[in-house]
Amino acid sequence: MKPDAARVLIIGGGVTGTGVARDLALRGIPSLLVEKRDLAAGASGGNHGLLHSGARYVGSDPEAARECMEESALLKRLAPHCIEDTKGLFVAVPGDDEHYIAEFPDLCAKVGLPAKELDPKTAMAMEPHLARDVIAAYEVRDGTIDPFMLCLDNISHACSLGAQMLRNTKVTALNVEGGAIRTVSLHNEKTGDELVIEPELVINASGAWAGIVADMAGAPLSVVHSQGTLVITQDRLSARVVNRLRMASDADILVPGGSVSILGTTSVRIDDPDDCRPTVEEVDRMLDDAIAMVPILETTRYIRAYAGVRPLVADTNGDANGDGDSNGGDRSVSRGYTLKDHASQGVANFITITGGKLTTFRYMAEKAGDLACRKLKVDVPCRTRTEPLPPSDAGRWTDPRLGARTWVDRAEEGDVILCECEMVSGRVVDSMMQEMAQDSKLSALSALNIRSRVGKGPCQGCFCGPRVTAHLYDEGWLEADRGLDELKEFVGRRWRGKAPILWGVPLQQAELQEALLCGMLELERKP
Structure with missing residues (x-):
């Protein structure tokens, strides 16, 4: 066609x-x-990856809460390969609105949403990084989904x-x-x-x-363009989604995803969605607030910040x-x-x-x-409510567990790891490029980043960016200046997420990246 x-x-x-x-x-x-x-x-691609139980909206938007509850249950059945059924906790700490805490179970019941009350000590045993002064806790049916x-x-x-x-x-x-x-x-x-x-x-x-x-x-x-900023921790800090038990606000959700956790979010109005980018002010404000719920957030290492725009x-x-x-x-x-x-x-x-x-x-x-x-004038009913979503070859490499599992179980002679953080090999890169062969004249590095874990680990493209680019040249996917142009664009997009978290190890890593990409490859001289 x-x-x-x-x-x-x-x-x-x-x-x-x-x-x-x-x-x-x-x-x-x-x-x-x-x-x-x-x-x-x-x-x-700029969200928590949270599969909402609906509990976050029971106080502010019951209809949205009900939709989330029903669709979450459907997706767990129809697209289980995209989902980690983590469950979730809503926890309150001293200073949170006691009226809302008391009202929460009734609000959940009104929309038919299951919420199991837990003893605070039980919640703290389930999630050791929770604050020691949790005053209320409920278990809900949250999960995570790979967008x-x-x-x-x-x-x-x-x-x-x-x-x-x-x-x-x-x-x-x-x-x-x-x-x-x-x-x-x-x-x-x-x-x-x-x-x-x-x-x-x-x-x-x-x-x-x-x-x-x-x-x-x-x-x-x-x-209305409402920007939400999030930050990614280097380690996974919880087994479950952890929510602050209060009306929806900033910095009140910690979502586990693969080997990391994602903290968010903010709500800042911007004029142009193309100007969406995380800011130092938003990151600082989130961390200052979130440590009351999960104190280790004050000292953990962060990989990157990113932002998305809610269309309201x-x-x-x-x-x-x-x-x-x-x-x-x-x-x-x-x-x-x-x-x-x-x-x-x-x-x-x-x-x-x-x-x-x-x-x-x-x-x-x-x-x-x-x-x-x-x-x-077509009289055909919807089938997505009953038809399972089949896994695809194109989507399989976004799974954070697959790279290491493939390398350990099916490593081939002569294959090399190009992205050490996420264990993505040359063979995997080649397979993705072959799947995109009809688009071979379009962006390669950014497409690999969306279709796999390339550039998403702690190095944020510092090492894997040049390695993957060199491999694409060697295999004939890139020629002339196209690879260097793409590498500069790729690194620039990763830099937008690193700039707001430049303290400690990330700052040291940024200095190394500048030396590698500007000193050796002279990317700053590319127009």
Whole structure:
């Protein structure tokens, strides 16, 4: 199928967009997904990886809490390979709101959410790094989910059923005539290629960029850009998700993931989602607050900080599932999703699906698919509620355990480790490049970072970046200056996460990285 033969154009390669592509593919509707960067490049790759039980929102947004509870249970059954069923704790420390602590079990009961009260000493025995003065604790059904694997598996399944994807491809114009989008202009940011397609329907699943895309069609959508910053510890500090027992606030969730833990998050309004980056001030504020719950956070080593942008719809012209807040209190804007049919604004074949949570992506895709079917006059029910998500070759290398297991169990003669932190070998890099062969002219290093653990360990690309680049040159995947250009871009993106945590060992490591990349490879001289 040629790109211009797709009935539906999906804009955005996060979990929502890839989920919509799979939903439509299972209904027999061909789609083309376009993403200006790569899969999970926005909020889908800039979050905790928390599979919400719903307990975080029982006090502020019961509907979102109920959606999270129901979808979490579904995903544990349908996509278990993407999930670690860690369970979770909600704990309170002296100074936390005693009224909310007392009300919490009733709030959970109202939405049907299981929450088991624990003796504080039992909770501290379960998680030794908890503060010694915990005053209340509840066990809930939280878990963790790999958003990169989730995106890759969704789009892989969709493509196996006839969908297509173009990465590094930006929408430059939505051309509206006679009350509908007639053509869409696309530009490949890496190759410079231009493409014009004529879809029957356009689905805007671009997350924090949803308002920007909607404006291109003359169908305004007011989106609040709420930046959340998180930090990654070098070691895994808990077996379970640990939540602060209070109304949703900053620095109140510690999420285990593989061999590390992730602390977050903040809520800072920004004007442009492309300006999203973690700041020193946010990191300092989080650590100052979080040590009351987990004291070891004061002395642990951090690998990196990162940030994502929540797309919170503040004014949906009556189509929202939640309320807006014109006063800028972003914590009070609903975490529910928004499905907007822009026919009410004079664009009949244009839909926006945004907001929501990582946990509720499948439900959001189902609702968008239902509306798409009504518009396309297709009478086929959603199948993602019952059809398991098959693991894909493309997504398997995001598992933090797989590299070491593969090296120990199936090491091949002549193979070498290129990323020592995450045990990614040359053979693994080659297999990923072969899977992306059709995109061989596009970004390689950044694509490997999304599809595997390359660059995600303690060295943050200091050693593996040059090693992988050299290997790609040796194997003929890169030539001329392309590899050095990609290495500079790759290191620059990793640096954005290291800059806010430059104290102790990370500061020493940064000096070494500068000597290696600037002194030896002279990357600072690349334009």
